[in-house]
Amino acid sequence: MSGEFNLIEKYFVGRQKQRNDVLLAAGDDCALVQVPQGLSVAISTDTLVAGTHFLEDADPALVAHKALASNISDLAAMGATPAWVSFALTMPEPDEVWLAPFCESFFSLADYFGIQLIGGDTTKGPLSLTLTVQGLVNPEKALRRNGARVGDRIYVTGNLGDSKAGLDVILSAQQEDKPYASELEQRHYLSSPRVLVGQALLGLASSAIDISDGLISDLKHILKRSNVGASIDVSTLPVSNELVQFLGSAEQAQQYALSSGEEYELCFTVPEQNLGAIESALAHCGTQITCIGQIRPEGMFEIHTQGKALDWTLSGYDHFN
Known part of the structure; x- marks a missing residue:
């Protein structure tokens, strides 16, 4: 088993209780989720890059909180309930000293908001994090940017x-x-x-x-x-x-x-x-x-x-x- 898969198994797989609407999470080519009747999926993707959004020597626990919280905030702005997240991690070398506190903070916040990691990717390169969060909302009530009226x-x-x-x-x-x-x-x-x-x-x-x-x-x-x-x-x-x-x-x-x-x-x-x-x-x-x-x-x-x-x-x- 390669270093990449060792890291995935050790730090990202089996860290959370599975949501009832997750039919298949990490471990296959795609995740499978089930959307409750009458709701739509709100989706947002964001990337954080070392040197732009955080310093390379920043506390990884703080970086994890910032990365996930900023994405969950997009769901909040739509009135959506957080449900699932996919996470792509790029780093120069496997670094367990960095990953351990990062994942502890990441999953702590994810569990607090009831959002489950359902997949992602790891690759070698300059340190960056890309998250795609998904939430559930009634499409007829979702908060948007185009509804403001004079006098509001x-x-x-x-x-x-x-x-x-x-x-x-x-x-x-x-x-x-x-x-x-x-x-x-x-x-x-x-x-x-x-x-x-x-x-x-x-x-x-x-x-x-x-x-x-x-x-x-x-x-x-x-x-x-x-x-x-x-x-x-x-x-x-x-x-x-x-x-x-x-x-x-x-x-x-x-x-x-x-x-x-x-x-x-x-x-x-x-x-x-x-x-x-x-x-x-x-x-x-x-x-x-x-x-x-x-x-x-x-x-x-x-x-x-x-x-x-x-x-x-x-x-x-x-x-x-």
Whole structure:
């Protein structure tokens, strides 16, 4: 048996209890799954590359959490229930010292969300991870990007900006002495996919997206698909006290909140008639939500603080810049 198959058998096979809808998992040319009647499969694929999404010497347990959590977040943005994941791993050489903590973290998070590894691949090359997650959702209720309408309120979950500050710490040793540097670095890696929030929003939210490239960039995807504009009050942006202390000013924290990528919080819009139902629907989720603005007519996009216009020039993350 080759080293590749030894690694697969040791670290990836038989690590989880099999879901009832998995007819055949790893060990054959394809996995076989069964989709419950009335539901559709939501599918998302993402790649993380060493040197681009994480440093090569990063803690493999943190890398595993980030890789899987970021993909589950895509399912959350559609209101889908996580079900299955396929995983392709490319690494320069078999490295069990790296794989052991990686797999421990990966399967711990997978089990928490009830998502089963059903297949994948391993190959030799520069370190990279490609995951394809699949979830189940009623196609008539699935959250999309094209449903926002003028007058809808714009909400976000959690706090924003911490991930960008954490990345600052990772990339520059000079940042390590700032207040809360260690906590913010951890938050960069350890996001919490808002699966319960996404499910609670079904039938209430008019559109949704997860914040992976920065609020200001991801919100514009909703605006483009829905043919609308937006007005954002930056004074309402949820920023942590740790972020303000780290940066030294509330204004810079607000700018981080608008531009920070890899947050994996949700941005969603809610029609006025559903505003009263939102807080009660999300009460069991234990997740903070904040209204940060309102949908406006197409072509309008303004950032202001309590009505005072701001001329900030900000952009989110671009994989090719």
